[in-house]
Amino acid sequence: MRYCQSWLAGRYDPSGKESYPLFRAEVPGNVQKDWWEASEPGDIMYGSSVKKLDITEGWHWIYKTRLDFSRRPGERVFFVAEGIDYIFDILLGGEKIYSHEGMFTKTELDITDRAETGTELCVVIHPHPKTPGPHREARGEANQSCKPPMCYGWDWNPRLLISGIWKPAYIETRDSGFISSCEPFYTLSGDLRSADVRFETVCGSDVCYTVKDMEGNTVYSGYDPEFRLDDIRLWWCSGCGTPYLYTWTAKSESDEKSGTIGFRKIRLVRNTGTMGEPYGFPKSRYAAAVTVELNGVRIFAKGSNWVNPELFTGTVTAERYEELIKAAADCNMNIFRLWGGSGINKDEFYDLCDRYGIMLWQEFMLSCNNYEDTPGYMAVLEQEAGAIIRHLRRHPSIILWCGGNELFNGWSGMDDQSHALRLLNKLCYELDYDRPFFPTSPMPGMAHGGYTFINRENGDDVFAEFIKAHQTAYTEFGVPCIAPLENIQRIIPENELFPIEKTDAWITHHGFGAWGDQRWLCLDDIEHYFGKQPDLPAVIEKSQWLQAVGYKAIFEEARRQWPYCSMAINWCFCEPWITAANNTPISWPLKLKPSYFAIRDSLRPVVASARIGRFDWKPGDSFKTELWMLNDSGETVSDRITASLVIGDETFTLLTWETGDIEPRGNKRGPAAEIVLPSVKAEEMTLRITASSDDRSSEYRLRYYGG
């Protein structure tokens, strides 16, 4: 039996000299959020308000409760906290009974002999570790910590060293029938039609297992924890089939646990066309195998990088997760890369991704730092990673473990010898043998970036940049965009809205200086194409235009490069608060930018697409475009495609293409159309690729200097 407790919280003086007022604490939650609400009733999003939390960085905090539960004879009493962020002690009746570092390991304390209703239980939270020394970026302070480094400040997340009881915590009474763990494993037959299921259960009494299919039919019921299921239905990712889940129940004389099983076989296989590369001698290694093979089918993985959807990760609800996950599935995405820098999500997230068929590339909490192998760090990492793997490995949606972000790049400074990554390899091997593992992203052949519409090193726009690119997987790339007007109005003081200048509010919200001077507003790129803008709505419109057509260009180019390229995962999907601008197609909390709809179009199973050399054109230019049919579906398709160019009121039909058959999960390159651009009084032109099946048509809105 579980008994939730009521908690108070407050600042805490470890020397005992000072005492501070307590306030109501939300559990699960973050104590900084509670403190904010108790003391600073205002919009944390507004202006630079968030910086008012800076003073709390060095503080200790305390959570207090007077226990309230009832216990039957023979039962034992446990305090269970599924996650406490990040270094903490637990005090029972004033006595310290436990100390711990790490927010991803479950705490389970047998307090039978010391606790009764009314006993005081406290959780004392220590300040976060900060590695001393000069750090180019604040994140360097996180390089000996298993706390997600984004909390130390990132280019889309303000520095906010949150802590607290971030996952459920409760008193649990347990008798001999208590099921302390129950986990299903399975082995699929070679033809993927049968599964040998095996439950590993820890319980003092007999346990009866029941498995039901999605229609509610019982497919197994019995006391034997090992059994075979025939004629199983497989779990598929979104767009490839039903993410089929069976439901299991384990029942003892006094307890019941339940969960789901998704049967699926996952491998990463060599990308088509990588054999032989690099050509000639001296010859280095081949690209890493990174094509997702799900249940024997090679899949183009299309999706987005997921970061924390709220500043206060302890407060995220299942509803919040679901609205975002649903938005991804609706956007024709089938994968999230769970970028390591923002840590591990709550349990509900993984359950929802299982249900929605969103594949997950789960990274550990290392990002852009050199995590040295000091004994203290390695011990916490081993404990945390082990807990994470054991806790999450049951989810069919997770297709890959990854050590963390960009660790084999110079700005991180780790490499193949780094013990932290070798440890993670070892743990994943031991605890989750069949699931693929990468030490980091990008691996050889894969790539990250760019992150702006114009590459300032060579002047290329994203159209040109990705046509030249030749990578097996684009696992980060971004085009930035300013937030919608109403969100901007919420975060920027009215008198700073326009003209946009480098004020604290714009900077705090990552409009300037987040990555170089002009990121993420990129007013330089807007001015480059459109000149100075007269007002904020005009800036927003241009910014949205660039992001939408930019993402359309990249996602479709990546699909054109299939099967050599097998992944397109943009940076990033959601944001934890309102940024003034960033690379997401969604502004907090769920305001869809135009790019969201552009991406949704580009990721449809079947798309009539055009390869366009660049974004900006003028009269007299030779405009050339290559027609493509992109087919991610499992069906053979064919269509009749017409390409036309609309400039002002005039429409120029370029050509018509009878595609013939296009094989399942295959593309077809069509003819190229070319036209010398006429002089028309217009500031833009639209390339229309019209398919007979209307849901396959595409439009590309391009800059045209015809004014």
Add this chain to the structure above:
Amino acid sequence: MRYCQSWLAGRYDPSGKESYPLFRAEVPGNVQKDWWEASEPGDIMYGSSVKKLDITEGWHWIYKTRLDFSRRPGERVFFVAEGIDYIFDILLGGEKIYSHEGMFTKTELDITDRAETGTELCVVIHPHPKTPGPHREARGEANQSCKPPMCYGWDWNPRLLISGIWKPAYIETRDSGFISSCEPFYTLSGDLRSADVRFETVCGSDVCYTVKDMEGNTVYSGYDPEFRLDDIRLWWCSGCGTPYLYTWTAKSESDEKSGTIGFRKIRLVRNTGTMGEPYGFPKSRYAAAVTVELNGVRIFAKGSNWVNPELFTGTVTAERYEELIKAAADCNMNIFRLWGGSGINKDEFYDLCDRYGIMLWQEFMLSCNNYEDTPGYMAVLEQEAGAIIRHLRRHPSIILWCGGNELFNGWSGMDDQSHALRLLNKLCYELDYDRPFFPTSPMPGMAHGGYTFINRENGDDVFAEFIKAHQTAYTEFGVPCIAPLENIQRIIPENELFPIEKTDAWITHHGFGAWGDQRWLCLDDIEHYFGKQPDLPAVIEKSQWLQAVGYKAIFEEARRQWPYCSMAINWCFCEPWITAANNTPISWPLKLKPSYFAIRDSLRPVVASARIGRFDWKPGDSFKTELWMLNDSGETVSDRITASLVIGDETFTLLTWETGDIEPRGNKRGPAAEIVLPSVKAEEMTLRITASSDDRSSEYRLRYYGG
């Protein structure tokens, strides 16, 4: 007390129906060698004689001995075999008492209660495993085996599935003072001046430890297995200092074990100049860190790939190892890459490399195959790799574990997900935490090849090819050469010596068809530069010329690329028998080809070197050369360099260069000299780079079409 036994051996019929004659068996050795000597008294090197062993491939073999030992009261009796190749049973008094797969794990059987003098002990050797199925190369049959795959046939080793008791085997009587294991470990202080030493010992009685330095002074003596040594001397590789070794003794009441300790700190660090690459977006991972840092000093690793020095690896002696290792040290080499395909050497090899200061890159026995993770294979691999790591980790010379050869290239088909390599990573992490590990070679940034003087894909010679190359480490590259005349005369029937044609003898000895039609004789390259040759000595002279100047070009070019490039390791050093031609500078057993001396010159600590664009020149060509001083020494050097060109009887002085100071372990690029080549009646020309310090001068013998 150890008692060696006398062994007979013979073919064995597991059904018991047939019995075959026995012959004297050499232990350690290989039973196929004994069989050969007992039944085919002839030169195995001659012609295609080696193929007479083919018929033995499917045979079982038996070793027999009648035990001969004496045992004192209270002693236990063990049969110990340090290595039996490859699948075997042990029978005692006719009863099978043990079965095993794997040649690198020590067998230790307590036979006290069943053995006395006169008891028959037999070792039954099974045929080697051969994976069925179509294999492009015979080596594919080895892809589920921990038997070194070169035995299945390689392009320099004939197929020869040898087996037998290849390491010492004996009866050992043990009392309570027997030291069953004793291994020293150490931790160096940050300044590398002190070592905390710790012995891990298994013994039933007290053990006294003594450590002496190389001068014979006792630096520790006592019963405490943990102690600190101050003012230690470090182990250095050849060319960088003394490979200093301490000697330890562990003494119990009745036993004594001894060994050496070399104190040294080894890391692989990022190559200078790799930061940032690849430039621009989308950006993949950076090159792997592959610069050897020994005791805090970055070292250019220069050496060769080591393969088995004899066909019958069980017969290799310490003397045989030493003459080759000494030849490498004399050649100014400081590293061997112990190519995985030829397995692990006997203990004496590693002791000698410790003594000579030859650093070792030790690979596991995987090469050019896809070793799938079947349960049977993985169990043997785990056992064998674990045994190898535990047995060898005490050697300071070993600086790197590596999973095997070219496993991340398409012709092998393994990749980052391969469980066999993830297992090796895990085992090295667990058993030998501080020593670097690579899953394979080449890693990103590093490269293998080419292997011929002319790259037939683009027509470049090795001069041009390596000037264009931009890699962090060249860990295989080769220029082939025919064997010296007397070796050719031993292997090729007299009537086939000239003209050279594709007869069985030339093919068997890898002259033709070893890798493409023309390898390794490469008569096509010889004819390309020199036309048809009149006789065998002329072929040999031209072949030796190309190999010598080719290796000189590559090794010096790799050194010029320091510190971006940090390794030059040619393919390969020695050969197990007389090949008609291959890439080694040494023909079996120790006949030094001219390339040996060219390499020795190129690898001197300080070399006056020239970058030359290509090998072949004609009158009227603009001959341009860039002068360099290459300094691998720890000293600042300077010199006065004169470049001159000798064509026929004429000498053309090109320029003189006062180098000024050249920093320790640094190079200096000097001026370039250019001359329009005159017309002289000559078929070659020599570029002389003369230093004031004569031991730094260089000569390059180039083709000149002045005839």
